[in-house]
Amino acid sequence: MPTRAPHGEWVDPPVRRGRGSAPLGAGCQRTSCAGFWTRAASRLGSHHEGPGVCRLLGFVGRRPTSVVEVLGQEDFDAFTALTALHGDGWGMAWLDPDSGTIRSTISAESAIHDPTYSRLAREPLGRAGIVHLRWASPGLPVTPDNTHPFVEGGYAFAHNGHIAPVERLEGLLTRDARGALRGDTDSERYFRFVLQCIAETGDDTDGLQQALGVLTSEFPEASLNSLLMTPTHMYGVHINSHAPAPVKGIRELFTSEDEIPYRHTDEYFAMDYRLTTDTAHIISSGIDAEGWTPVPEDTAAMVDLATLEATRLDGWAAERGRTRP
Helix, strand or coil: CEEECCCCCCCCCCCCECCCCCCCCCCCCCCCHHHHHHHHHHHHCCCCCCCCCCEEEEEEEEEEECHHHHHCHHHHHHHHHHHHCCCCCEEEEEECCCCCCEEEEEECCCHHHCHHHHHHHCCCCEEEEEEEECCCCCCCCCCHHHCCCEEECCEEEEECCCCCCHHHHHHCCCHHHHHCCCCCCHHHHHHHHHHHHHHHHCCHHHHHHHHHHHHHHHCCCCCCCEEEECCCEEEEEECCCCCCCCHHHHHHHCCCHHHCCCCCCCCCCCEEEEECCCEEEEEECCCCCCCEEECCCCEEEEEECCCCCEEEECHHHHCCCCCCC
16 A cells, blocks of 8 residues: 655655765765766767666656756756766656646767757756666667657656566566567566556556566566656656666776766665655766755655655555566
């Protein structure tokens, strides 16, 4: 059953994270990181072979807002500079304020080099939205079909993690769900499985929880970190406690520890959130910003887009052990 969280809290009131509250790993100072990582992104280029784990930002508010307004210019620059690693495409999805439908834009270009990204990030596109920066898995092409968020029938989905083997994940899909696949990623198959479970249960929340229960049983070492947006809710998933972080691969990409993005060697799969009376935001690790609270380990929650009320989802744990033939 969902559990309502006290206003301003995801579940419990964990220690809040502010600027300088944790070491930046090898001495990167908060005031200089954005420029440092921007230079690293330019040097490394737009595509790097790695374990394919991305960065997420989700936001909900009472009025249309821009991504830059959500983060502030300095933290937006730091988030964008994460393309030093996560430079294999970007995407945005948002709830259109006029039609109430989900719209999206995706690109296989690195966000830091794409003027469309910069332009859209400054536009008040909607009251709710998702931003995704991709780091492609080895062997997977950098193409629009492999770029998040994936959008289908009133749902937008973005993933920060890796589920393997992908053949076994695809085996959970029905013939119709497999036929709807357009790209090669585990992330799209994760999305299709969520949609499949929603169709089976007839309810967005129950379907997501069913999918999470099955996937945590079938793939216990996967990171299922993700955002799912509908016209009425934003869902956040932070399930990754047994997922191995790609620390060795990250270090091989940089000439100095100073250039490695914040929390990428010790809290790679971490997510943070902040809730006020007028906003709800969630973000992957990578920027050292004030006012964010760590999301508790192995949890999921939803935010009502109309009321901004946050509710913890506990039902997925009861679904563990469910398998598919």
